[in-house]
Structures are given as C-alpha cells and as structure tokens.
Amino acid sequence: MTAADPEASGLRKDAERNRRRIIQAARELCVTRGLEATLNEVAHHANLGVGTVYRRFPTKEALFEAIFLDGIDQLVTLAEAALEAEDSWEGFAWFVWSMCELTATDRGLREIAFSKAYCGGRVDLGRTQLEPRISKLVERAKRDGYLRPEVSSTDMPLCGLMTGAVSEYSGDVSADLWRRYVSILLEGMRCRPAQERLAVDALTQVELHTAMDQWSPASNG
Template identity: 65%
Template structure:
C-alpha cells in the first residue's frame, strides 16, 4: 500500500506557480475594485462591500488583506506619492513659480475632488498606517517648497502657508460632493476663485486669521472623522483612543 501511494502521488505536477498567478490576479482585482468603490463613496465601505464590488468571495478578500487598513495602504500610498511627485514636477519643470504653483494646485484639486477616498486618506489620520503616514509626511516638504518659491518671487500672498493647501483641496472636494452629480467639473470654478484670492497684490488687506500651524494641521488630521470611520479608530492628540483604559496593569 505504501508503494502504491508513492506512485500515485509522484506524477502530480507542482501547483505553486499557477496558484501564485491566480492569487496575484485576485489581489489586483480586489485593489482595482476597492479603488473604484472608495473613489465614489470615500472610506466608508467595509471589506464585505469591497468583495461584492470585486465579484469575489469575502474569504478571498480577507486572505489578501487581513484588515481594511492593509487594503487602504495598498491603494493609497501610491496616490499620496503621486501628489508629492506632482509638487516636485511643478518645481522642476515650471520655471515660472506662479505658473508652477497654480498648475500643482489645479492638479491636486482635480485628483482630490474626483477621488473621495484619496481626499479622505490624504487629510485624515484615522486610517493612517505606517506607509500612509510616511507618504503624508513626504508631501508636506514638497508643498512648502512650492509655496515659498512663489512667495519669494512676489506672486503669492505672504500669509499663505503649506497648511492652506489641504484646506483648499478639501473645499474643492466638498463642491464635488454637493453638486458633482449635477455638474462634474464645478469644482474648477471655485478653485479659480481661490487662485485669484491667493495672488499677492498692492495694498491688499491682510487675511482675518492665520493659517493652521503644522502642529494644528496634524491635530486636525488626527481628529477629523470621514463618514463611516469607526469611533474607536479616532485618536486624541496624545494618541489615546477615546474611551480606552490606558492604565498600566503590569503591577
């Protein structure tokens, strides 16, 4: 019987390679479906909804991504890096600092106005894992260089800060959420109005309040809850989850 068993098992071809290809196809299918779903609905959908949108079983999704955070990082790290790349391109390829600033602002608003999920992950830390956090941090210095160059050339109001850029992008996104089904590109009208208000002009009245500091912006990103965010995923300024017992029971 032992000999027969060995003979039966021996001819079976190895199956590792086909399984790896199939797993990769499923993984990409899940990512593509999730990217489309989150772009439409923001970060609210859960992994079950992603599976339904992808046309795969729920178990298939959980085998590829144990948590929703893992899936979000796989999708949005590249999107955040894209924003950083656009800011760097505006610096390197646009000799005119004002044109470079305007070009980047329009590109950023186009992306975040039409991709609700990216907008929410870019400006909220509710779901930010290590890779998303690192991508967010790479974006800030690129924005700062872009703003400071346009100010040094006298084009951009001196009160403007890099921290203003996410706010403008969020405002453009709000226009899309409100009226995007009526007019998909309406956000462009309001970005153009913002741009005119950002220009530096003689005898210009100062802005009534200061921009957020870097610390304040980080705090706002930490406590802002996009729709559907679980309550226990929002951390306070000191990093504690609201309602969580942080006492040390080791003693």
C-alpha cells in the same frame, strides 16, 4: 519549489497582479462611496474570490493603508512634476488644480488623506513624503513674487477639503462646480500691490496635524 523556480515566480506575479486589482477596485468604489465599501464588495468589483481579497488584506484597515499609500504616491508624483515647471506660478497653480481634482472627485482619497481616523501612522509617513515638496512649491512661488506672503503649505490640504465639500454638496447638480472655486482660491492667493493682509493666519504644521487627528469623515461614524 526553489526561489528560482519559474512556477514560484509565476505565483508571485499572480499575487502582485491580484493585489493591484484589489487596490484599484477599492479605489474605484471609494471614489463615490468613500470608505464604506466592504471587502466583499471590493472582491466582487475586482472579479476575484472573497478569499483572495482576505488573504491579501485580512482587514479593511490593511486595505485602507494600501489605498492611502497609493494615493500619496499620486500626490507626490504631482508635486514633483510641478516642481519641474520653469515658471513657479505655473507649477504651483498646476499642482493646486491637480490636487483639487483628485480630492474633489475621489471621496475615498479625500477621507483617507486628510484624516487620521484611518491609517494613523501611515498618515504621518505620507506627510513626511508630501509636505516638503508642497512647501518647496509654495516657497518658490512666494520667492518669485507670485504668491502673497501669508500663503502657507498648510493651506493646501484645506483647499482640497473645500473643493471636496463643494463636490459633495452640488455634485448631482453641477459636477464641475468645484473648478469655479479653485479659480477663486488661486485668484485669492496671488500677490498684488497694496493688498490687505488676510484676516486670519494659516494653521501651523502642529495645528494642521491636530486638526487631522480630530477630524473624522462621515463614513467613519
């Protein structure tokens, strides 16, 4: 078959469809189970043969990298959409709500986005895409007087982790409880007259990266 052969093109399209099905199935499983799902379980969930999954992703780590890049793409898209908002506070608050909804309801994304236990270098690559956009959202809202001056872009991953912890703790009792704490977080970040400075400074980028290096989700134990 030549590169222009319709059959070859069809095989490539089938392979890409299967790849997307595998990633989607893995993300669906990881929403509730985190990164404990096996490749065999992913194959079953995707209604594909185990061999098909292993040809595309020979190890769980390879699949995690694909999930991570898929998740980072989501977050980057959210940040870019937030930057399009004319009102910098509305854009910032919408991003925080959207990010926290993802991290509160998708355990796998939370574990893979905020830790370097999986995907190592891919996390660094993702940070270079996401961090400048989040920094712009934060600085724009501070410039316009909406955000208190101590708020940092490095606070955003911690906000995602906190809402995720709320979901893990109380999800079976109140699935939407995380929304209460996003509201509290946003109220605490707003700039108001005569505010006292926050008691502790935000992490620097270096400190945040060190924390990500050291934190290991429970499902990695």
